[in-house]
Amino acid sequence: MKKYRMCMIPAYPLENVQILKDRVILPYVCYRQFGESLTLITKPAGDYPYLTYLPGANLVFLPAEEAHMEAAIRYVAAHYNEIDLLFLFSSRGSYADLARTYKSLRPDGIIYLKLDANIDWANALPLSHKPFANFLRDCDIISCEARRLQAFLYKKWRRPVEYIPNGVYLPLYPEAADVRYEEKENMILTVGRLGTAQKNTLLLLYAYALAFVELKTPWDLVLIGSTTPEFQADHEEFCRKFPSIAPHVHVTGIIEDKQTLYQYYRKAKIFALPSRLEGGSPNVFSEAAVFGCTVITTGVDAADDMTDCGRVGRICADAEDIEGFSKELLALCRDSDYLARNFHDMRAYIRECFDYERLAGRLRLLIDLQALKNNARMEQDYEAVYN
Secondary structure (H helix, E strand, O other), X not given: OOOEEEEEEOOOOOOHHHHHOHHHHHHHHHXXXXXXEEEEEEOOOOOOHHHHHOOOEEEEXXXXXXXXXXXXXXXXXXXXXXXXXXXXEOOOHHHHHHHHHHHHHOOOOEEEEEOOOOHHHHHOOOOOOHHHHHHHHHOOEEEXXXXXXXXXXHHHHOOOOEEOOOOEOHHHOHHHOOOOHXXXXXXXXXXXXXXXXXXXXXXXXXXXXXXXXXXXXXXXXXXXXXXXXXHXXXXXXXXXXXXXXXXXXXXXXXXXXXXXXXXXXXXXOEXXXXXXXXXXXXXXXXXXXXXXXXXXXXXXXXXXXXXXXXXXXXXEOOOOOHHHHHHHHHHHHHOHHHHHHHHHHHHHHHHHHXXXXXXXXXXXXXXXXXXXXXXXXXXXXXXXXXX
16 A cells, blocks of 8 residues: 655644644654655744654754745745645645645645634635635645534535544553543543633633532532633632632643643543634544543534534533533533443544544545546646647
């Protein structure tokens, strides 16, 4: 079977935290399954300790003094013959010249675009803008992370868009292999950029407060991630308003050590996602699910995918409905039988539908088919010119 020389170029410089997210993990799993090499191209943005989790991946730095995309285009122009499969991440017009450069030099090469988009973002894409429309045509395979978005794009773009959700690469989670429900505590967990408009953390904070007063047994709320100054002020105000609840709310800040973070996933029974929107399915969902956390989410595009339409989780569609989110959260906290049963159901669901090794296997079929199409097209063009 053919092995591909793979290259991943982000739309902007990679940071260390992104090394273990979908934009890098999916290309890495493809490399492990059917790649000859994997090169990650970026301007330097600090240190990259997470790269040690991905043996074999080669990180190449672009010149720091040049604009990221301009330097990336020059790299492709110089190394196109070493790139059989080019991974791009996010539907950004800044990729247009890079994709055209690669395709003009490697018409047999394959461009795979992972959209990382939600419906609002996709609906605003400038399809009438010729350079952007040409960029989409240059992409041989396009995928999105939510079935709801896939259906929307098929109607709007009239071209195939594959469904490849953000998943979990199980070899990175050996700690999840022996997790037991009996180890878990009455803990609600969220992980993200706390206080941003997108992550909508205040919804969770006040929904938790409403549920807390109805619970016979206290539950703790753990909030992990960077915090905006506004959220720090909001949290301080919350603590003044609810002094009896405040000791049960733990704001940890960023946890970069993965083993420490995984201990929270091991302990939490519930993972909460109060976001107003997400670019596809969030990476933290897959991490929580592999540890058997039951998810409660707002109605983001991937809500049905994350919960299997409500079977292995709960959805409160309105991201502004504090009372509605609180009722769903309270019902989960009270239903110990469901949480215990769903611990096993969620882990089985994530392995069946979100295992990156399975997803990469399906993607390989698409890539191999596209390689055959590209080669056949080149042969036809050759015959048209010389016959």
